[in-house]
Amino acid sequence: MNAIQELEWLKLAQRGDRAAFARLVQAYQGPVYNLCYRMLGNSVEAEDATQETFLRVYLKLNTYSQEHKLSSWMLSIASHYCIDRLRRRRGETVSLDEEPVAAALPAHQAGPEETALTAEARDAVRGAVEKLDPAYRVPLILRYWHDLSYQEIADVMGLTVQAVKSRLHRARLQMIEAASTSEAPLGLVAPLGLRHGA
Amino acid sequence: MIQHAEYTMLMSLVLDGEADADEEVRLREHLRGCDDCRQTWQRWRELDRRLLATPAIPAPVDFSALVLAQLDTRVAQERQRRWLIAGLTFAWLGAVVVALVSLALANGWHLQLAPAQGPLAAAWAGLSSTGSWALREISAFLVEIGAPTIAAVTGAALVLACGLAMMWLWVVARVSAGPRALVTE
Structure with missing residues (x-):
């Protein structure tokens, strides 16, 4: 996706074109999911947070100002949502073994x-x-x-x-x-102190 | 120590490629003469290498269909939320207006509406006289009850006002966060 295409999809999405919005979701779902996963630490919450981020993006599309990159704006919405979610989570702990990252990684010749x-x-x-x-x-x-x-x-x-x-x-x-x-x-490298x- | 802390900041900038040429030179010259910082620098570089070597996680599914499926519901909820906030705000403002008009009517504002002067002039005259009446009554009341009572009542009123304001902000924040926030607490 180049900048011209992105702008075109953005304008269409702002006018309510859902197919154009779906293309924006497809273009940015990787970075948004990755941020949510790194922030929340498990795939279930990361998927939920990714969906919520895009829903918020859609509802706020008309407030987006082009002085920022669209990706930065979406990541900003995602990071604020994740921080709120972590605050709500408070004492809850999430197991690191909930989903091994290695399973989701591409095959590696080693x-x-x-x-x-x-x-x-x-x-x-x-x-x-x-x-x-x-x-x-x-x-x-x-x-x-x-x-x-x-x-x-x-x-x-x-x-x-x-x-x-x-x-x-x-x-x-x-x-x-x-x-x-x-x-x-x-x-x-030791010593680690x-x-x-x- | 303060000097060394400055160098860990420079290490951070160099690793991010955000240090200028002078800062890089300053760090390298310091590392030449400081064993501790050299060791720290090795650890920082190793940490950087490991972070860079940890790959990004690909999205497990195509979210576009999932998001589109929820759009109608969310748009409707958003509309409902806006109406709720607008309704609460208008209810609050309406209560204030009703209180003021009641006060004005109780003071005979309606009796001063002189058609010859025009409705705006008559309304203004009525409102002014209501205001001056309220001020007169309040000052007479304050003189009557005395300073300690005034202080106690003012304190209680401030606490009550702060409490109400916080409740209002809480309600608006909950409503703004959407229906999910209202049910997750």
Whole structure:
């Protein structure tokens, strides 16, 4: 999908054309689902959150301003919804084993030992991301899995670029710190103790 | 320590490709002379590598059909929600208007409606006299009951007003969040 097509579908969808809106959903369901999954940590809630995000997108289509990228606007709606959902969830805990990510990943040409190590490492990364405070988790997810710049992350989250810099820095510090105490460490170069505070 | 914290921030910027040339040079020069920071930098790079190596998760289904199937219901719910908010707001405003008009009628506003002056002038005269009557009555009442009672009643009224305002905001927030929020609590 190029920018001209996207704009065309957007205008049609704003006039109530549901087929055009369906095309926008198809174009952005991957990034939105991925963000929801990384934020909520399980597929059932991620699917529900993805649907809810697109329903909200449809209801707010006429308020969308083209000064932001459409993807950033949708991710912003998704991240706010996920943060609200995490707040409502409060004390509830979600098992990391609820759905192995590896099952949803494309086939990989590797030996059993390498595959096992890779899956273990992935689980460790996923677990470490899930333990982050949502305020730090969102920018990290947007940076690594959506490849957004600081400015784009700032647009999505309604923050300043300076705040994004600071949150990404804090997110990394928290992950390194967690790795030094976790039973399933990220496998970073030993020793893992964090020597330099923020 | 503060100096080293500055370098972990630079590490973060360099990993994100957001550091300028001067910042990169400053970090590299510092790493040459600081064993601790060099070790930290290795850990940060390894963390970065692992995060980059963890692939994105593909969407398990095509959401477009699922979303389209719910659109009609959600559009109807949204319309209902807007009507509810508008209804609550108008009910609130209506109650205030009824209270004011009742006060004006009780003070004889309707008796001052002089057709010769025109309806607007008559209404304004009636409203002004109602206002000055209300102020006179309130000040006489305040003098009569005394300062301690006024303080206590004002405090209670403020608490009540804050409570009502919070309830109103809660109702509007719940209604704005849609029917799901109303049932998930």
